[in-house]
Amino acid sequence: MTDKMNKLNENQLEQVVGGKKRYVQNDAGANVRSGPGTDYSKWYHMDEGDVCYTNGERVYSRADGYDWVQLEDGGWVAAHLLGI
Numbered sequence: 001m002t003d004k005m006n007k008l009n010e011n012q013l014e015q016v017v018g019g020k021k022r023y024v025q026n027d028a029g030a031n032v033r034s035g036p037g038t039d040y041s042k043w044y045h046m047d048e049g050d051v052c053y054t055n056g057e058r059v060y061s062r063a064d065g066y067d068w069v070q071l072e073d074g075g076w077v078a079a080h081l082l083g084i
Contacts, residue, residue: 019072024050025083032075036068037061043075052077 024030029047033040036059046052057070058079067079 020054020056022052022054022069022082022084024048024052024081026081030077030081032071032073032077033068034075036070036076038064038066040076046077052082054082 024046025048027048029045029050031042032044032046032052033042038061053072054069055072059068059070059076060066061068067084068076069079069082069084070076
């Protein structure tokens, strides 16, 4: 991975502004985890269409190759599952 892949562009930063309302956009739903990666424990599951709020934190996980966004409740969700 290169540093370039880990840098966020301005559009991505806008998309995860704290308090931003998001909807699960995956027909299988989304697991909310204790940290930014699939190796963290699952806290709970959200179904497609469920509402959540991001807190502005975004992390790229080298371990699983996903960008993760943190929710206001402290949980983490893979960004693509929220359409980010």
